[in-house]
Amino acid sequence: MKISKKDVEHVANLARLHLDEQEKENYTKQLNSILEYMEKLNLLDTEDVPPTSHVIPLKNVFREDKVRDSLSNEEVLANAPDAEDGYFKVPKIIE
Amino acid sequence: MEYEVVIGLEVHAELSTDSKIFCSCTTEFGGDPNTHCCPVCLGLPGVLPVINEKVIELAVKAALALNCEIAEYSKFDRKNYFYPDLPKAYQISQYDLPLAQNGYIEIEVDGKKKKIGITRVHIEEDAGKLVHAELGGYSLVDYNRTGVPLIEIVSEPDIRSPEEARNYLDKLKSILQYSEVSDCKMQEGSLRCDANISLRPKGSKEFGVKTELKNMNSFRAVQKALEAEVKRQKKILERGERVVQETLRWDEARGVTVPMRSKEEAHDYRYFPEPDLPPVVISKEYVERIKSTLPEMPQERKERYMKDYNLPEYDAGVLTDSKAIADFFEACVEKYHDPKTVSNWVMGELLAALKTKDAEIDDIPLTPSHLVEMLELMDKGTISGKIAKTVFKEMIETGKRPEQVVKEKGLVQITDEGKISEIIEKVIKENPKSVEDFKNGKEKAIGFLVGQVMRATKGKANPQIVNKLLREKLQ
Structure with a gap:
């Protein structure tokens, strides 16, 4: 087993996911079987293959440095669950 | 035991573009909250x-100005973390293939040149601003x-004291301003600095446990925070304890570094x-083309000032520290024959005034022609050096031409010997004691009498003439 239950808990916490015990067990098993399957790829010799970061054959897609109109404050906040004085309002974050 | 300080700095500099990095919203500082936003920078679904x-x-x-190698192939990555200043829940940054690497900055330490390595320069987007409510959760x-x-500029751990750190930052700022990639206004957040610092026994090759310092709002604060952290770590090590690797926040008011409760328990950003x-993909031709647009850098300019204008090294260094000041100086020297006089005024009165006002040269109405015209009035004997200081202050405030200031304030120097004689007679009569002292060989007494004449004329009398006439009368 490459992935422990603790790893699953850690990743779930980073992703802000709340998992119950049963789910943790299930995902530990599933993630392990996925990773084991992917291990097969390691049988290939990739010594001279550069790592792939993009699959679309594009490069250098740029735009000109031109300012265009932004949204209005009302539009920006249209989907905000809560707002105050033009700001998004969020639960207090302690630093 | 003697310890060696090891410091590395991470500097974020805002690039001087009109629009944002991935969308067409303005980058202008300030503005009403949430009015420079669009679906792209808000991270709404379906945008590109x-x-x-x-x-x-x-x-x-910037990377070329910092002597870096530009990567032929570079890519962007997502740095994932949940914090409300990031609407997408990730920041677009560069991870394993940054734009540039292996540069350096040359600083001066005790009169000797020292290279501070630059590990990397990469591009990323800024986050939003959080305002914490005084009350309420x-x-x-x-x-x-x-x-x-x-751009984030990461230095090698080559810095050996808080003072060197300050030195490095001053130099970095000046290079970024010279190459016109950033305005480097710290008060607007265009330049921000975090520091990594550790101590190790002198002579040791291994690094000690480091801490990361944040929340320093000026270069002075960076230096002070580092000084405080050196002391703190030293005490811990001297007690035989271990430094804990953690992120600390500089508390400017109390002058101490305090632990920050972290945003995310582990720095696990899951880049992809x-x-x-x-x-x-950047071609060699492109790099060459950009290289050819790089202006003269501060070090070269400093050397040129020493050679072409015959200025002392100190003057040349101060003048070329900021590009704006150096440009101002050069514009003056083009029209005025004596660089050293211009240098004295720029380094003295001008820089002092900017410091008091906490302003940049662009913020005040004084132009090079103001200073040149004022120097010419001095050369003609219309005003004395002392009066010139008054004129200078007025020009900085109002932007009025020097001649107008002189006229309006009645500051024209008195060179009329008859008029000055009258005042001297009066001063001699009122100060018999000093006259007596002088006649008895007390040379100093004449200084007092000259001072009295200057006072009576509100500083307008030509001091050389006053001196000459006084001596004649007291013979």
């Missing part, structure tokens, strides 16, 4: 970021700054390639 070409140009320029978020283009942005 597109790289601003100016960002690549400025970042390459909530925070307010403004996303105007989200997506403003930044940004699928929405194709890679950036």
Whole structure:
């Protein structure tokens, strides 16, 4: 087993996911079987293959440095669950 | 035991573009909250970021000015973390293939040149601003700054004292300003600095446990925070304890570093390639073209000032520290024959006034022609050096031409010997004791009498004439 239950808990916490015990067990098993399957790829010799970061054959897609109109404050906040004085309002974050 | 300090700095500089890095919103500072935002920088579903070409140009320029190697192939990555200043829950940054690496900055330490290595320069987007409410359990978020283009400049752990750190930052700022990639206004957050610091026994090759310092709002604060942290770590080590690796916040008011409760318990950012942005491939020709647009750097300019204007090294250093000041100086020297006189005024009165006002030269109405005209009035004997200082102050405040100031304030120097004689007679009559002292050989007494004449004329009498006439009368 490459992935422990603790790893699953850690990743779930980073992703802000709340998992119950049963789910943790299930995902530990599933993630392990996925990773084991992917291990097969390691049988290939990739010594001279550069790592792939993009699959679309594009490069250098740029735009000109031109300012265009932004949204209005009302539009920006249209989907905000809560707002105050033009700001998004969020639960207090302690630093 | 003697310890060696090891410091590395991470500097974020805002690039001087008009629009944001991945969308067309303005990068202008300030503005009402959440009015410089669009679906792209707000991270709404279904949008596609597109790289601003100016960002690549400025970042390459900065990297070249910092003597870096530009990567032929570079890509963007997502740095994932949940914090309300990031609407997308990730920041677009560069991870394993940054734009540039292996540069250096040359600083001076005790009169000797020292190279501080630059590990890397990469491009990323800025986050939003959180405003913490005084009362109540909530925070307010403004996303105007989200997506403003930044470069992060990471130094090697080559810095050996808080003073060297300050030195490095001053030099870095001046290079970025010279190459016109960033305005480096710290008060507007265009330049921000975090520091890594550790101590190790002198002579040791291994690094000690480091801490990361944040929340320093000026170069002075960086230096002070580092000094405080050196003391703190030293005490811990001297007690035989271990430094804990953690992030500390500089508390400016109390002058101490305090632990920060972290945003995320582990720095586990799960970087992966940004699928929405194709890679950036930079040709040698492009690099050469940008290189050819780099202006003269501070060090070269300083050397030129010493050679062409015959200025002392100190003057040349102070004048070329800021590009704006050096440009001002050069504009004056083009029209005025004596560089050293110009240098004295710029380094003295001008820099002092800017410091008091906490202003940049662009913020005041004084232009090079103001200073040149004033110096010419001095040369003609219309005003004395002392009066010139008054004129200078007025010009800085109002932008009035020196001749107008002289006229309006009645500051024309008195050179009329008859008029000065009258005043001297009066001063001699009123100060018999000093006259007596002088006649008895007390040379100093004449200084007092000259002072009295200057006072009576509100500083307008020509001091050389006063001196000459006084001596004649007291013979």
